Amino acid sequence: MxxxxxxxxxxxxxxxxxxxxxxxxxLLEGVSRAWALDGATGAGVQVAIIDSGVEGTHPxxxxxxxxxxxxxxxxxxxxxxxxxxxxxxxxxGTACAGIIVGLAPDVEIISIRVLGADLKGKGRAFVAALDWxxxxxxxxxxxxxxxxxxxxxxxxxxxADEAYFSNVVLVSAANNVPGASYPSLFSSxxxxxxxxxxxxxxxxxxxxxxxxxxxxxxxxxxxxxxGSETLATGNSFAAPHVAGIVALLRSKHPGMTPFxxxxxxxxxxxxxxxxxxxxxx
Amino acid sequence: MADTGSPDHGxxxxxxxxxxxxxxxxxxxxxxxxxxxxxxxxxVDATVRLFDxxxxxxxxxxxxxxxxxxxxxxxxxxQGVIGHAVPPTKGIVGYVFSTGEAMALSDVxxxxxxxxxxxxxxxxxxxxIAAVPLVDGEEPVGVxxxxxxxxxxAFTLRDMELLGVFASQAAAAIAATRIQRELPALMRASxxxxxDGDLDDAAIERLADDASADLDRTGEExxxxxxxxxxxxxxxxxxxxxxxxxxxxxxxxxxxPARRR
Numbered sequence: 378m379x380x381x382x383x384x385x386x387x388x389x390x391x392x393x394x395x396x397x398x399x400x401x402x403x404l405l406e407g408v409s410r411a412w413a414l415d416g417a418t419g420a421g422v423q424v425a426i427i428d429s430g431v432e433g434t435h436p437x438x439x440x441x442x443x444x445x446x447x448x449x450x451x452x453x454x455x456x457x458x459x460x461x462x463x464x465x466x467x468x469x470g471t472a473c474a475g476i477i478v479g480l481a482p483d484v485e486i487i488s489i490r491v492l493g494a495d496l497k498g499k500g501r502a503f504v505a506a507l508d509w510x511x512x513x514x515x516x517x518x519x520x521x522x523x524x525x526x527x528x529x530x531x532x533x534x535x536x537a538d539e540a541y542f543s544n545v546v547l548v549s550a551a552n553n554v555p556g557a558s559y560p561s562l563f564s565s566x567x568x569x570x571x572x573x574x575x576x577x578x579x580x581x582x583x584x585x586x587x588x589x590x591x592x593x594x595x596x597x598x599x600x601x602x603x604g605s606e607t608l609a610t611g612n613s614f615a616a617p618h619v620a621g622i623v624a625l626l627r628s629k630h631p632g633m634t635p636f637x638x639x640x641x642x643x644x645x646x647x648x649x650x651x652x653x654x655x656x657x658x
Numbered sequence: 659m660a661d662t663g664s665p666d667h668g669x670x671x672x673x674x675x676x677x678x679x680x681x682x683x684x685x686x687x688x689x690x691x692x693x694x695x696x697x698x699x700x701x702v703d704a705t706v707r708l709f710d711x712x713x714x715x716x717x718x719x720x721x722x723x724x725x726x727x728x729x730x731x732x733x734x735x736x737q738g739v740i741g742h743a744v745p746p747t748k749g750i751v752g753y754v755f756s757t758g759e760a761m762a763l764s765d766v767x768x769x770x771x772x773x774x775x776x777x778x779x780x781x782x783x784x785x786x787i788a789a790v791p792l793v794d795g796e797e798p799v800g801v802x803x804x805x806x807x808x809x810x811x812a813f814t815l816r817d818m819e820l821l822g823v824f825a826s827q828a829a830a831a832i833a834a835t836r837i838q839r840e841l842p843a844l845m846r847a848s849x850x851x852x853x854d855g856d857l858d859d860a861a862i863e864r865l866a867d868d869a870s871a872d873l874d875r876t877g878e879e880x881x882x883x884x885x886x887x888x889x890x891x892x893x894x895x896x897x898x899x900x901x902x903x904x905x906x907x908x909x910x911x912x913x914x915p916a917r918r919r
Contacts, residue, residue: 388815467753492756493747522757525796553760553822554793573815596764596812610762610813
């Protein structure tokens with residue numbers, strides 16, 4: 378079968394064949410994976426999941442769902458309201474929670490459900506959920522959705538900056554559809570595409586943005602609706618792996634700012650390293 | 659304009675433009691009837707072949723109530739889904755539509771707790787499913803899904819990217835025919851805007867009906883017969899087309915003098 382030349386290339390650098398392109402010298406040599414993550418459990422770190430809700434009773438969520446909220450649309454906007462029995466509309470939010478808890482077993486999950494309501498207010502709901510999570514200073518926010526709305530570009534830009542200066546790390550799945558999407562493409566956001574090696578902690582850094590990080594996102598065993606399990610593929614299953622790793626990092630090194638987090642992720646990434654004296658590509 | 663019964667001069671001119679637009683849209687429809695559906699069908703046909711899949715289908719978003727309506731399908735297990743609709747708040751297709759994020763799941767049939775209700779309605783419960791959004795500009799307009807590759811239990815990243823390319827083809831096809839499809843709604847919106855808030859729904863409806871009144875008469879009128887004939891000419895060979903063109907040239911040159919101005 379012949380393949381078209383215009384395939385979107387978000388995951389290209391993270392594949393075995395394309396990996397020479399992301400060869401990087403170890404610029405922060407003192408920063409090792411052991412220093413960054415060993416012994417960390419995610420304790421004391423909160424992760425907000427802005428998605429379809431989370432099924433708190435799912436075995437993979439392991440009782441770590443601390444709060445459930447939903448966005449209620451009002452006449453002139455949207456507000457975040459408690460939704461303790463909301464559950465998950467689709468299964469996806471529960472899948473994300475399970476991946477994060479699997480990496481960082483002591484993390485605290487806070488669910489903000491934005492999907493499943495009126496589609497016309499989707500953009501507003503998304504903005505309200507992000508605003509709320511940032512105002513609450515929830516340390517890490519996992520995003521599986523993004524918006525292509527040019528109208529919302531300045532709004533998301535402001536939110537991404539607000540998060541950055543509030544020490545809130547936004548981790549967003551890269552959107553595979555052609556064209557820009559926000560806030561996943563903003564420089565302060567950690568954007569993630571999938572690689573296919575079944576290693577939850579394996580991470581690649583791509584020095585040629587927009588998508589900066591690759592994490593496991595192919596045939597990932599995940600939690601789904603009604604306590605079920607499935608195997609899932611997509612960038613939105615890669616992002617929670619990075620959110621989980623960031624939770625470990627911040628539980629061991631509290632107070633690390635978003636740019637320090639990015640620098641450490643880059644330092645501990647599994648990119649091939651050039652031999653001594655070889656130039657960095 | 660306060661008197662909705664007799665539109666002012668500017669409004670009359672605007673209505674004439676709308677009437678022309680409706681006429682052109684209707685002519686285009688006769689020339690390539692069902693253009694969108696046929697393009698989408700060819701995309702799911704190609705998807706099934708490329709992936710050697712049990713089924714592939716495209717669901718398009720429709721409003722009132724919000725739903726994803728399966729418009730075309732292909733493959734041995736594809737036909738049952740045509741005509742079905744699912745709410746965008748349910749299932750993998752709904753999630754992919756709502757988030758714009760491509761996704762694949764496998765091993766779904768082996769877990770009885772999995773949400774299979776939507777699949778069961780179509781008479782086929784897949785083992786694996788891949789779904790990608792169709793995005794027209796900023797808005798998702800539908801979802802392309804593929805069920806069960808015959809030679810593999812799951813979908814790869816490469817599969818997802820290829821599906822993305824197919825989805826952008828489908829989205830382009832939808833965008834190309836959108837104006838035509840949305841003409842009635844467009845016309846009502848334009849008339850409402852012209853009325854500057856003074857028109858009620860009934861008045862808008864009356865003006866829209868008036869603007870498209872010509873188009874409801876089928877078949878017999880000379881104009882529509884001509885449109886139908888010209889549409890048929892599309893299947894002719896080059897030699898026959900030359901002949902028809904020559905005949906039309908002769909006919910045009912012999913128009914009655916009274917009509918020439």
